[in-house]
Amino acid sequence: MSSDGENDDFFFEDEYDDASDQGEMMEDIDSTSEPDVYDALSPALEEAPQRKPYDVTWKVKTLQEIIDMQNKEITKIQSVLEVPASSAAILLRHYVWNSEKLQEQFWNDPAFALNEAGLSPPSSPSTRTIPLPQSPSRRSNRSIRSGPSSPIRRTRSVVTSGPFECPICCMEFDQQAINKHTYSMGCGHRFCRDCWTEYLSGKIKSEGESAKIQCMESGCGRIVREEVIDELVEKDISKRYHNLLNAAFVADSPNLRWCPHPNCEFIIECSQAPSRMLNQIVPTVGCKCGHDLCFGCGYAASHRPVLCKIVKLWEKKCADDSETSNWLQANTKECTKCQSTIEKNGGCNHMTCKKCKWEFCWVCMGPWTEHGTAWYQCNRFDEKSGIDARDNQAKSRASLERYLHYFNRWANHELSAKLDAEFYQKTEKKMEQMQNSGNLSWIEVQFAKQAVDAVIKARTTLKWSYCMAFYLKRNNMTELFEDNQRDLERAVENLGYLLEQNISDTESISKLRQDITNQAAYVQKRHDILMDDTLKGYLERRWEFTVDI
């Protein structure tokens, strides 16, 4: 610890032995420096064989590596600022792990930086160095500096001789029991250990708090340190606390993201997809759990070639009831008398409401009695109010039809993707059949599985391409996009058809095998063309959308 007299003023340590955790930190230096060397040589850096300008590089990290990353930062700050490890951690968390900003603020005004981060100097006498009761000189010295921060009430933390009463539960503790059963941080606010435990457990368990748990005293911003929490709460709660700290670290780091797949505990590190880049790249990455995800938005699969923002809009649109109301608006009218919703699915314009028996004209919505004998034609059709009403309906219908066009295609591929497992199973059966009847070896029938892989991959891309097309402005570029889309769609359909073929005939197996292999290669090629062209299009700013991106 620094023996510098000036700095000493700012550190009002909590009742905790710092020597031991410094020892731990020394060990940590060794263990954290190791992976750095290791990483450069290890195959952890996942890079596509030929990296395209729209691809990103990333690393898959384990939880331990994430913990090591934090410890490394903490150790660095600890030695640069000459503060204890736990203070360094609190400072870093407060400055969202931005160590440059932290150092700048700290050297600018150390007291301010410490205070901001919740390492405030005591607002009442420190109890660390002086055994209870405190010496009067120390007390007066401290209290000059610190005005009460809460206007309402001060805790009776100035312990005079005699028993100590916990201001929360009102239990009394005599002098001998104070050290064993009560605890105060550097801020000097003393409470019994049971109350601390109850308070901290509640904060962690029910409120999910971690890095920002403060002293129980009203208005005291002192942050409770890790070691203190570990000592005061049950093991399982302490475990949850550390999980929350790690989760907060990942959430605070723009370069990190949890793998969103169930039960996967890996973390992806990627520095090439900051949010400002997300209007020109789609940073699909693969986790070690075997699944893809989007680093940009956390979508639990690849949504290439569609931008994150468009995906969000699309999902919202699909989930939104507004589309239902759009349909209602386009396909139904209300009875002008009882307001029942009516869908007209045939017949003439003379409507009789089933509910209230009101007779009206479907075209002009006026009462039928005014129509005389013009049974099938509304001669009031040209009146302005009628035209306006019908215009609105037509627009609404056109917009709905457009949406449904893209949505149906999107949903169709989505549904197919859900039947993946079945598709694989069916194919596997066929592969067995081919091995048995066609005298083909195991390795020779793998072409079928590869073809299914190609179909599934292409369908995912096609699915998203319909979402993309929905938001594209109509222009020549969009036509080219839809040409590519159509070619891929056809290729996939053909391949799907071939895979459905019966293979009872031994003669035809070799031909079918040839056809499927060729078609699968073609699908792969069409897929790559669509993907490559679309993703390059972002970088070249070729795509124009009907929404802001």
Place this chain on the structure above:
Amino acid sequence: MAGLAPKRLMKELTEIQSKGTPEGIVLLSADDMKEWVFLISVLGEETIYKGETFALRMRFGNRYPIEVPEVTFLATEQYQPPLHPHVYSNGHICASILGTEWSPVLNAVAICITMQSMLASNKKKERPEGNDRYVRTAPSNPKLTRWHYDDDTV
């Protein structure tokens, strides 16, 4: 820690009975260790609430004072919640001390004092923005509402 609340509340009650409450604050009922009602009035000539008295109800859970009590102004035939930009017409109060700023060292009287000073510093008798919408949809327990504290002036 099941017995935390009763002991603490008993202590608070004893203190109120022996030392009394600050001026303008009266303990109306404390029949058990679950629900207390205080009467609050604002002192002085300056206040816009001159001559008015409000009833503040507190419900204490088992984890009090670690956990903040449920605090509302009564809205009954006899008592009406004060017209205040942080008090809804159903008696719910938007105050940080009843949410994120709660500290276990605070107590029932401290809450009363805060409410009293919140009323005293107010200059305009009006309901919060969106009062009707909030009151229509609000849960009966205000602690279930996610408050957003943005105004420290009154």
